[in-house]
Amino acid sequence: MSNWKLINKTYLYDGSFYGFLTIVFDSYLTKTLPQKICKKNTYLSNFLDTTIEIETNLEKAQRILNGIEKNIGSDTLYNTYYAFLSNEKNKEFNILKYLCNGFIVGPKINHNLTTSYVFKVVSMRKKTLSECHKLKGLLRFQELSNNLSYASIHPDNNILEPLGHHFIKRFASMNFVICDKNRDICFVYNTKEYKIIHSQNICIPNISEDEKKYQELWKLFFKTIFISERNNPRCQMQFMPKKYWQDLIEKP
Amino acid sequence: MFDFFVFCDIISTNVWFVVKKMDIIDKLKILADSAKYDASCSSSGSSRKNKNRGIGNGNVSGICHSWSNDGRCISLLKILFSNCCIYDCKYCINRCTNTVRRATFTPREVADLTINFYKRNYIEGLFLSSAVIKSPNYTMELLIRTISILRNEYHFNGYIHCKTIPGCSKELIDPLGKLVDRMSVNIELPSHNSLKLLAPQKEKDGILTPMTYISNGIKQNKLDKSKFKIDFVPAGQTTQLIIGATPESDLKILKLSEGLYQKLNLKRVYYSAYISINNDKNLPTLKSPPLLRENRLYQADWLLRFYGFKADELLDDSHPNFNNILDPKCDWALRHIEQFPIEINTADYLTLLRIPGIGVISAKKIIRARRSFYLDFDSLKKLGVVLKRAKYFITCKGKYFDKICKFNESFIETNLIYQERNNLKQPQFEQLSIFDSLQPTKEDKIKCLTGSL
Numbered sequence: 281m282s283n284w285k286l287i288n289k290t291y292l293y294d295g296s297f298y299g300f301l302t303i304v305f306d307s308y309l310t311k312t313l314p315q316k317i318c319k320k321n322t323y324l325s326n327f328l329d330t331t332i333e334i335e336t337n338l339e340k341a342q343r344i345l346n347g348i349e350k351n352i353g354s355d356t357l358y359n360t361y362y363a364f365l366s367n368e369k370n371k372e373f374n375i376l377k378y379l380c381n382g383f384i385v386g387p388k389i390n391h392n393l394t395t396s397y398v399f400k401v402v403s404m405r406k407k408t409l410s411e412c413h414k415l416k417g418l419l420r421f422q423e424l425s426n427n428l429s430y431a432s433i434h435p436d437n438n439i440l441e442p443l444g445h446h447f448i449k450r451f452a453s454m455n456f457v458i459c460d461k462n463r464d465i466c467f468v469y470n471t472k473e474y475k476i477i478h479s480q481n482i483c484i485p486n487i488s489e490d491e492k493k494y495q496e497l498w499k500l501f502f503k504t505i506f507i508s509e510r511n512n513p514r515c516q517m518q519f520m521p522k523k524y525w526q527d528l529i530e531k532p
Numbered sequence: 533m534f535d536f537f538v539f540c541d542i543i544s545t546n547v548w549f550v551v552k553k554m555d556i557i558d559k560l561k562i563l564a565d566s567a568k569y570d571a572s573c574s575s576s577g578s579s580r581k582n583k584n585r586g587i588g589n590g591n592v593s594g595i596c597h598s599w600s601n602d603g604r605c606i607s608l609l610k611i612l613f614s615n616c617c618i619y620d621c622k623y624c625i626n627r628c629t630n631t632v633r634r635a636t637f638t639p640r641e642v643a644d645l646t647i648n649f650y651k652r653n654y655i656e657g658l659f660l661s662s663a664v665i666k667s668p669n670y671t672m673e674l675l676i677r678t679i680s681i682l683r684n685e686y687h688f689n690g691y692i693h694c695k696t697i698p699g700c701s702k703e704l705i706d707p708l709g710k711l712v713d714r715m716s717v718n719i720e721l722p723s724h725n726s727l728k729l730l731a732p733q734k735e736k737d738g739i740l741t742p743m744t745y746i747s748n749g750i751k752q753n754k755l756d757k758s759k760f761k762i763d764f765v766p767a768g769q770t771t772q773l774i775i776g777a778t779p780e781s782d783l784k785i786l787k788l789s790e791g792l793y794q795k796l797n798l799k800r801v802y803y804s805a806y807i808s809i810n811n812d813k814n815l816p817t818l819k820s821p822p823l824l825r826e827n828r829l830y831q832a833d834w835l836l837r838f839y840g841f842k843a844d845e846l847l848d849d850s851h852p853n854f855n856n857i858l859d860p861k862c863d864w865a866l867r868h869i870e871q872f873p874i875e876i877n878t879a880d881y882l883t884l885l886r887i888p889g890i891g892v893i894s895a896k897k898i899i900r901a902r903r904s905f906y907l908d909f910d911s912l913k914k915l916g917v918v919l920k921r922a923k924y925f926i927t928c929k930g931k932y933f934d935k936i937c938k939f940n941e942s943f944i945e946t947n948l949i950y951q952e953r954n955n956l957k958q959p960q961f962e963q964l965s966i967f968d969s970l971q972p973t974k975e976d977k978i979k980c981l982t983g984s985l
C-alpha cells in the first residue's frame with residue numbers, strides 16, 4: 281500500500297454501510313486515500329477542507345462485499361461490519377486502510393495485530409459485539425395493549441440491526457419494536473419482515489394490563505435472589521454498567 | 533424414626549392445603565428465596581432452535597440478563613417448585629424441622645411465570661428444583677408435568693435446567709431428560725461420612741445412581757444418529773458441592789471433581805461457599821461464607837478442564853489446601869520452579885498454558901504471532917498479553933524481563949505476594965459460573981485473559 285497516493289480531500293457520505301463500501305470501491309480503484317471521511321449530516325464545513333460528496337452506489341458496494349468475502353475471507357467481512365457499527369471517531373478511515381491492505385495481503389491481514397489500524401478494527405469489532413451481546417440480555421420488552429412488545433435501549437454503538445436479528449430468531453411469532461433512543465431509530469418486526477425506521481414515524485400505545493403485574497413479579501424476584509452475605513456491588517456494576525440502568529425494570 | 537416421618541408428612545400435607553390460597557407474589561417470594569443458594573445459573577450449551585414458530589431458542593454461549601447485588605449473574609428463573617420438605621438435611625433452610633413459611637406452586641403457575649418472564653426478555657429460561665414433597669417420585673412427576681406444559685403446550689424452546697430428586701426411580705429420569713436441556717443431581721457433601729452426618733435420609737446411591745444413569749443416557753443419545761431422535765439432556769449434567777460445611781480438604785474435593793469429569797462426563801461442578809443458616813452441633817458456625825476458598829476451587833477447576841492439569845499436581849497430602857494469597861497456578865509454579873523459565877518463542881501450547889498469567893487466549897495469540905516473527909517483551913505487550921505475573925516465569929529470545937536478574941523462588945514469591953496483597957485489599961472474585969461449555973467459549977477466553985489464571 282506504500283505506493284498509494286494520499287490526496288488532500290475530505291469524503292462526505294450518507295453514513296450508511298453501503299455508502300462506506302462505495303468509498304472503499306473508489307479508493308481501491310484509484311489507489312488513493314482521502315484525508316478524512318465524514319458523514320454528510322454531521323460534517324462541519326471547514327475552510328481548509330476540500331470536500332467531495334460520494335453518492336452511495338449499491339452495485340459498487342455489492343462488488344466490494346463479494347470481493348472481501350472471496351479474497352480476504354468472511355472473518356474480514358465480519359470484522360468490517362461490526363467495526364463499522366462502532367461509534368469510534370475515525371472508524372471509517374481505519375477500516376478503509378484495513379480493507380485496502382487486506383486486498384493486497386489476503387486473509388493474513390487479521391494476524392497483523394501489531395499494525396495499528398488492524399488492531400483498531402479488531403478492537404472496535406470486539407467492543408460492538410460485546411455491547412450487542414450484553415444488550416441481548418439487558419434489553420427489556422414491555423407488552424403493549426395492542427399485542428405489541430416494545431423495548432427502548434441506549435447503546436453506545438449502532439447495534440440495533442444485529443440485536444434485532446437475535447430477537448427475530450428468538451421471538452419469530454411476536455410483533456416487536458426496539459427503539460434506539462440515542463439515534464432515534466427503531467427496529468420494527470411484524471412476524472414476517474423487519475424494517476429500520478425513524479422514531480418519529482412510530483406511536484407507542486399504553487402498556488397492557490398484565491404488564492404491571494409481571495414487572496412487579498420480576499422486581500420481587502430480583503430483590504429476593506440477592507444473597508446479602510455475598511454483597512458485592514462493585515462486581516455487579518462491572519458487569520452491568522450504570523449507563524444501561526435507565527432501561528431496566530429492576531434497576532438495582 | 534418412623535413416627536417422625538409421619539409427623540413430617542402431616543405437616544407438609546397441611547401446609548400444602550393452606551398455601552393453595554396463597555397468591556403468586558407470596559409464593560414467588562418464598563420459593564425464589566429458597567432456591568437462591570444454588571450456584572448454577574448457566575444457560576449455555578444448548579442450541580435448541582425455535583421450532584414451529586414457537587417461542588424462544590437456546591444460545592450456545594449463554595446470555596446473562598441481569599446481575600444481582602451480590603454480583604452473580606441472573607440468567608434463569610431460579611425457583612423451587614415447593615419447599616415443603618419431608619427430609620431433614622442439617623444445612624438446609626427448608627429441612628422439615630425448621631419453622632419457615634412454606635409454599636408450593638402449581639405446574640401451571642410455574643409455566644405461566646416462565647413464559648411471561650421470557651417474553652419480556654428477563655430470563656433465558658427456567659431452573660426448576662424442588663424440596664421433596666411426599667416422596668421423590670411424587671415430586672418428580674410434578675416437575676415433569678410443569679415442564680411438559682411449557683414444552684408441549686406453550687411450545688417453549690428456551691433453556692430448561694431441572695434438578696433430579698435424589699432417590700427417584702429411573703423410569704422418571706427418561707421422560708424428564710427428553711424435555712430439558714440440562715439436568716443436575718446435587719451431591720452437596722463431598723464425602724460419604726459427611727452425607728451420613730448431615731443428610732441422613734439421602735443415600736450416596738440415591739445420588740450416584742441417577743447421575744450414572746443420566747451420564748449413560750447422554751452417551752447413548754450421542755451415538756444415536758437417527759434423524760428423528762429426541763435429544764436427551766443436550767446441555768449435559770452438572771452438580772454442586774458445598775464448601776466449608778464439612779472437614780474435607782481442597783485436595784479431596786478437587787479429586788472428587790476430577791473423577792466426576794472423567795468418569796461421569798459432567799459439564800460442570802459448581803462450588804458453593806457454605807452459609808450458616810441453621811444451628812446444629814454437627815455444623816460449623818462461620819461468620820462469613822468461605823468465598824475465597826470457593827474462588828480458589830473454581831480456579832483450580834478451570835485448570836483441570838482447560839489447562840491440562842491434574843488434581844494430584846496442584847495439591848498433595850503434604851499440601852492439601854490452596855494458598856490464601858496466591859492462585860492455584862502461581863502456587864503450583866512456585867513449587868515447581870525447576871520447570872521455569874519458559875522460553876516464549878519455543879514452548880509448545882500446553883507448556884505456555886502452565887505459565888502463571890497466561891491463559892488460553894494469550895497462549896493462542898503467542899503461537900499465532902510467533903509464526904511471523906520472534907517475540908520480545910514489547911511485542912507481547914502489544915499482543916495484549918498481561919505480564920504482571922508472567923514476567924517472572926518467562927524468557928524472550930533468552931532474555932529475562934527488565935530488572936528480574938535473579939531467578940529464584942523466594943525472590944519471585946516475595947514479589948508476587950506483594951502484588952497480590954495489594955489486590956486482596958479489595959477482593960474481587962470473578963463470577964465464573966456463567967461460563968460453561970467444555971470448549972472455552974468466546975467469553976471464556978476473555979475471562980482467562982483478564983482473569984487470574
Ligand code: SF4
Binds near residue numbers: 624664
Ligand atoms: S431434601 Fe434436604 S436439601 Fe433438599 S430441600 Fe429437603 S431438606 Fe433441603
